[in-house]
Amino acid sequence: MRLAVALISLAAASCAWAQESRVVLKDAPGKDKVMQCVACHSLDYIQMNSHFLDKAGWTASVNKMINVFGAPIPKEDVEPIADYLAQNYGKRP
Amino acid sequence: MRSRSSRRSFVAGLASAGALAALGLPRRAIGAPVGSAAELGFTELPDGALDEQSLYALPGKLPLIKKTFRPPNFETPVEYFRTPITPNKAFFVRYHLAGIPQSIKADDWSLDVAGDSVERPLKLSLQQLRKEFEPAQVTAVNQCSGNRRGLFEPHVPGVEWGVGAMGNAVWRGVRLKDVLARAGVRSGALEVVLDGADQGAIDKTPDFVKSIPVDVALRDETLIAFEMNGEPLPHWNGFPARLVVPGWTGTYWVKHLVSVKLMSTPEKNFWMSTAYRLPRGLFKTPTFASQLYAPNEPITSMVVNSLVTSLRSGQQVPRGKTIPVRGIAWDGGSGIDAVEVSSDFGGSWQPARLGKDLGRYSFREFALDLPAREPGALVVMARATAKSGETQANRLIFNPAGYHHNVIQRLYVEVV
Numbered sequence: 001m002r003l004a005v006a007l008i009s010l011a012a013a014s015c016a017w018a019q020e021s022r023v024v025l026k027d028a029p030g031k032d033k034v035m036q037c038v039a040c041h042s043l044d045y046i047q048m049n050s051h052f053l054d055k056a057g058w059t060a061s062v063n064k065m066i067n068v069f070g071a072p073i074p075k076e077d078v079e080p081i082a083d084y085l086a087q088n089y090g091k092r093p
Numbered sequence: 094m095r096s097r098s099s100r101r102s103f104v105a106g107l108a109s110a111g112a113l114a115a116l117g118l119p120r121r122a123i124g125a126p127v128g129s130a131a132e133l134g135f136t137e138l139p140d141g142a143l144d145e146q147s148l149y150a151l152p153g154k155l156p157l158i159k160k161t162f163r164p165p166n167f168e169t170p171v172e173y174f175r176t177p178i179t180p181n182k183a184f185f186v187r188y189h190l191a192g193i194p195q196s197i198k199a200d201d202w203s204l205d206v207a208g209d210s211v212e213r214p215l216k217l218s219l220q221q222l223r224k225e226f227e228p229a230q231v232t233a234v235n236q237c238s239g240n241r242r243g244l245f246e247p248h249v250p251g252v253e254w255g256v257g258a259m260g261n262a263v264w265r266g267v268r269l270k271d272v273l274a275r276a277g278v279r280s281g282a283l284e285v286v287l288d289g290a291d292q293g294a295i296d297k298t299p300d301f302v303k304s305i306p307v308d309v310a311l312r313d314e315t316l317i318a319f320e321m322n323g324e325p326l327p328h329w330n331g332f333p334a335r336l337v338v339p340g341w342t343g344t345y346w347v348k349h350l351v352s353v354k355l356m357s358t359p360e361k362n363f364w365m366s367t368a369y370r371l372p373r374g375l376f377k378t379p380t381f382a383s384q385l386y387a388p389n390e391p392i393t394s395m396v397v398n399s400l401v402t403s404l405r406s407g408q409q410v411p412r413g414k415t416i417p418v419r420g421i422a423w424d425g426g427s428g429i430d431a432v433e434v435s436s437d438f439g440g441s442w443q444p445a446r447l448g449k450d451l452g453r454y455s456f457r458e459f460a461l462d463l464p465a466r467e468p469g470a471l472v473v474m475a476r477a478t479a480k481s482g483e484t485q486a487n488r489l490i491f492n493p494a495g496y497h498h499n500v501i502q503r504l505y506v507e508v509v
Contacts (some may be wrong), residue, residue, distance in 0.1 A: 019149065020162035040191055040294040042163040050141030052248040068363060070297020083311055089141060 020044070030084030033077045040071060048088035058085040118313030125405070127279035128158040128168060128255045130244050134406040134473075134504035135256070138243040142253035153244040153327055155182045160252050164188035165329065169257035174402045174421055177448065177456045181322055186329040187237050187258060187343065189301050189364075192292035194349060199325075199333045202274075203492075204317070208354030212277025219333055222317065226267035231271070231314045233339035233454035234261045234423045235346055238369055238392045256400055261423070261456040264337040266318035270311040273355060278311075281357045283383050285310035287336055290337035290349035303316065303345050304360035306381055312391060314339045317350060339454035340394045340426030342496075343370050359383045365391065371492050377483065378425060378497075396427030397485055398499040399432055399459070399477035406504045415462035416446065416506055428453035430480045434461045438472040438485075439501075445475070453480075465508040469503075473504040 020042040025031055037043060053061065059082040065071040066078070073081070118482040128146050138146075141217040148156035151165060165186050173183040199219050207214040217225075236259035243253035252258075269285070285302040286362075292300050309315060316337040319326060325331040331348030338345045344364075355500075370389040381391045403419035410416050416436070422429045433442035446459025462475065478484040485499045 023162065040298065042161050044145050044159075044161045047145035048139070048142040048160060048253050049250050050139060052139050053250060058248065068299070068367070069293065070295055070299075072295065072297075084101075 023047070026088045028084060028088050030080040030087075034084050035075070036071070036073050036081075037065070040065075040069065046085065046089055051092050053086070053089075054091045055082055055086035058082045058090060061085075061093050121234060128170070128257070129144045129347065130241075130255045132405050133171065133256060133401070134404075134502045135241070135244045135500070136246045138253050138255060139248045142243055151186065151329055153182065154186070154329060156182075157183065157185065158255065160254065163193045164193065166252050167329075168255055169260055171256060171268055171400070171402055173260075174257070174400055174449065174456075175419070177261060177421060177451055178295075178322060178460050179262060180325055181262070181327050181330070183326065184260040184262065184321070185237070185250070185258050188291060188348075190291050190298060191294040196328065197290065197332055200228075202333050202351070203351045204334065204350060206272060206276045206355075207352070208282075208356045210279045210282035210355040210357050211424050212279060215272075216274050217272070219319065221263045222267055222272070222334070223319070226271045228265065229313070229316055230263060230265040230320075231316060231339050232263045232452045233314070233337060233452060234259060234260065234395065234456055235337075235343050236260075236395055236423075238342040238344050238496045239494070240393065241498035244498055244500070245491070245495045246489065249493060251495055253296045258343075261421075261451075262321045262324070263265070264316055264318040264322075265320040266334065266337070268313060269315045269317055269336070269353070270313070272308065272353065276355070278307075278355060279357075282307045283358065284356050284360055286352075286354040286356050286360045287345070287347040287350060288352040288354075289331070289347045290351050299363040301347075301364055302360065302362050303347055304356070304384075305341070305345050306353060307355070309338060309341065310355075317353075327487050342369075342392050342395055345409045359386065361386075366419055368494075369496075370494065371496060375490060375492060376497055392496050395423065396499045397424035397429075397477050397479040397481075397483045397499045399475050399485065399502070401473070401502055401504060403473050404473060404504045404506060407507070408504075409507045409509050410465045412465055412468055412508050414465050415421060415472070416465050416473065416508075418461045418463060418475060419459070419471060420475060421458055422475075423454075423455040424454050424477070424479035424481065424483065426454050427479045427481035427483075429457040429459075429484075430478050432457075432459035432475055432477045434463065435474040435476070435500060436463050437473055438503075442476065465506075469507065471506045473506050476501050480502045 137285040160166040167186040169209040240258035399422035401420040432445040445461035
């Protein structure tokens with residue numbers, strides 16, 4: 001609930017035009033950490049890039065966000081975020 | 094709309110769908126979700142991208158194919174490519190960074206012209222640009238470097254564009270070279286560095302700054318444009334002024350332009366040194382000489398390409414009628430020499446009729462009616478050749494960032 005409110009207010013504050021609150025990620029362990037991504041972009045970037053990246057691919061994406069784009073994501077969150085993304089939005093066998 | 098049973102009969106009509114699959118053909122579209130690439134005879138978008146996208150209208154725009162909300166990335170649906178000029182309200186939207194000015198007042202806007210290779214730095218208002226420089230215009234295609242990235246096989250990460258991250262417009266403004274001449278171009282000038290009013294959501298994100306070689310900057314047709322198709326630029330397409338670099342991919346067409354710097358050294362920020370790069374020599378496009386300090390090279394001009402807009406893969410055409418093959422073709426600025434059409438999976442080709450020539454940087458329409466003589470499935474292909482001699486790729490020229498997709502379209506048409 002708190003997340004939803006945060007998302008909506010963020011959308012309203014930074015980007016009144018976007019209906020991005022309608023973008024909802026799957027409920028699964030690690031989702032709370034993945035929600036840090038909304039600081040810089042809408043979450044549809046995740047669905048859009050599924051389902052073709054394996055865990056190494058998602059890890060590379062998360063590291064790019066941190067190392068290139070300066071995402072303030074703690075190092076210890078990289079693993080659970082990549083796990084969540086690989087499990088829920090990863091390449092299917 | 095076709096019924097389920099007619100779809101089934103189409104599959105049956107293929108006689109051997111498995112045989113076609115064995116030829117490495119892309120999947121045929123079934124159900125045709127918004128922005129399906131298979132429906133156009135290409136490899137389908139990633140399933141997650143296809144599921145997530147929908148039609149959505151940004152303020153001032155028609156409903157476009159929403160790829161992402163923030164930063165906004167919206168694709169033009171294929172029906173708007175049935176005319177050679179793309180309407181402003183349907184023109185695609187592409188931003189890298191979420192810090193976009195919500196609105197810009199034309200009176201508050203100004204352009205800084207500076208850098209170590211100008212004699213006199215300038216600050217110009219929109220009024221000054223309009224009044225003090227000779228107007229210039231060009232009809233040119235603005236195409237995202239990653240247009241059709243979603244059609245890559247294997248898929249590569251990024252914005253999973255279908256075919257509509259492009260548009261053709263009449264751009265009007267002033268010549269960049271006239272503005273640079275006012276500031277005085279020193280010898281030794283190497284690149285023109287361009288910055289727009291957009292920025293990252295957080296300070297650490299590299300600002301979207303691009304550069305072009307000085308010889309490209311000094312071309313007659315490189316403009317600082319304020320108008321698009323006779324109207325002020327839409328906000329989402331760079332109001333009040335953007336760079337127009339005819340022939341070169343959209344990454345260089347900086348929107349909401351606020352700074353132009355003439356420099357004697359190469360620009361090496363992330364967006365030049367790392368992003369928008371290709372394996373060196375993979376494409377026969379012009380070289381950006383001052384940016385060859387890494388093993389790869391920057392993308393430069395567009396490769397030759399075409400799009401059939403009159404057919405859907407899986408479409409049925411009654412026997413005795415004609416199959417209308419209509420579309421547009423474009424390249425990086427040599428102009429379109431020919432578009433040929435095949436209905437036998439590339440065994441033979443016949444020339445299409447070209448439409449009016451709107452200039453070498455513009456979309457060029459083509460048309461050919463194929464006879465629908467015998468019942469059965471046909472594979473319709475269109476192949477553009479530029480005046481440079483370059484022709485479309487038969488197979489994908491893979492590159493890790495997903496640029497320059499110009500694979501020949503393969504549409505299945507069933508004659509019934």
